[in-house]
Amino acid sequence: MFARLSIAVSALIIAAISSASAETVTLTAYSGIFQEHYTKAVIEPFMKKYPDITVQFYGMPNSAQMLGTLRAQKSSPQIDVAILDVSVAKAGTDEGLFDKVDESVSANVKDLYPNAHAEGVAGVGVTFDNLVIIYNTDQVKAAPTSWDALWDKQYEGKVIIQAAPDIQGTTFTIISNKLAGGGDYKTDVSAGIAKIGELAPGVQTWDPKPDVYAPIANGQAALGIGWNARAQIYSETSGGKLGVALPEEGSGFQINTINLVKNAPAGDAAKKFIDYALSPEAQAAFTSEMFYAPTNSKTVIAQDALKRTAADDMDKMIDIDWLAVAKVRDGITEQWRRRIIPLSR
């Protein structure tokens, strides 16, 4: 017993010493399949390229939790780099949690698409994703080509939508507003709200668990909305039970930004990691691995992977200004609760 304990203790001490001698960058981003694929496509090649830097992935389920953790650690940060949603990154920037990521941090910053820069956000875009229709291939025989499929009476009671305040619901509001012929989403989304209200009675759940993908894959629901990258992965892991369709009317983007934590303990190693994450090499690897569209314009991607992102349909995308949306988001959520969800009771 004692022998075993002392072996364990010495192993811990050795581990502690060796990690102290090499530099460690602690990255926080989404846990689950994002962590799995990001580690494989970006972190492992990075550590191969820079053998004296270790990257630790500290996964958290959502951006809000990352922000909460960063807030709590403000006086002595334990995290060096954070990948989170652009609107949450704005809140973090406003609270002084991040240092600016510019060309002094990474030369790749100048090659990023204009959408990857958001005014008043310290970090820059590292992945683009877009909203898609997801469907159960047993119940929906032909791939939907239009968002209108969700309103099809045939699937009543079989539609699942993640409601606002989740950004899936918010993005869906903006798309529906466009479909309904509404005006500028920054000032008025009432046309979109009314359109979703027509859909409401046929919605099975506004809060699918554990996420929107599982109930579709296992047939509990027939149709729903989800993010392209995750949906592409689940369409593979579900053996084709989950189908993904980018409707012809286009869609809206979600942007994940990479941020440098102020007073990050890793210092230059953290900047090296950000530089690598934004490089065409890492961007291409992650796109082929998980089908997030790249933010670096110099990225060269294989045609088959590119087809599974929205990169070819850029002209159809609604350019969503997430920082403007952040200001009206409470209002949108309020309308969901008062004018949409009560219609489904």
Added chain:
Amino acid sequence: MTTATFDMPVGAQKPSSTAGIAVALLLPIALVNAIGFILPVFNLARMSFNEALPGGGIAEAFTAANWTGLLQDSFYIELILNSIMVSLGITFATLLASYPIALYLHRASGAWRTFLTVLVISPLLTSAVVRTYGWIALLAEQGPVANVIAAMGFQPPRMMFNTTGVVIGLTEILMPYMILSLMAGFGRLDPKVEEAARTLGATPFRTFWRVILPLTLPGIALGCLLCFVLAISSFITLKLMGGGRVFLLATEIYDQAIVTLNWPLAATLSMLVLIIFGAALAVYSRVLRMIEG
């Protein structure tokens, strides 16, 4: 619980030294409570007076805007009333379902009683998440319950992703707590009293209504308090079975804290739950005094 008095062994009553020991014994838990509970509650109270910026930022401030906004908003007033009503409904349903079981357990004896008690407690060994998923499978659209109702020739109602599902799930999950509290409060129920009532000519119903029920009221009060508090603060079952349609305090706090990042509002709602707890406790002690009367 109510009549539990702690009898000190006579030899140990040396007031000065026992006071010292009592302080020494209480200090660790007092410290843990101060750091782990009192301090966070004060933080929460402070947070509820901060100002929420659009987009999730927080500005240090001292404003009552969160409180006044909350109490003037019809959505939140409905949400608060709804939370209280649904929790009361769950408490009542739990009481109805648990009372006969507790009474039977109270009367059982020996190994049979031990076996049954273990059976009652055993659900607590499984996490509420697992049990909720069990209910989801049972109550689903094509699930066993719906099939039985359909086989009897009725149109099965929607039992999932609405208040019905939440009430059914939580009632089952809270039953062990209710049964244990009821049994703890059944101490005054002496079989001889029941026998006396019956020999004196009371019908079984009359015996129950005039003798058994009044004697078990302390247990009922305790069980109801516990289940109400657990129901109004329960989160997982509500989140999994509510389908985003059932807006109650616990899920709203989650949404505000985790999704919209409005920590000041989330803190205000949390303080409100604490106030409701306080009110429930006050009602409980009031009821208890009436029973003891």
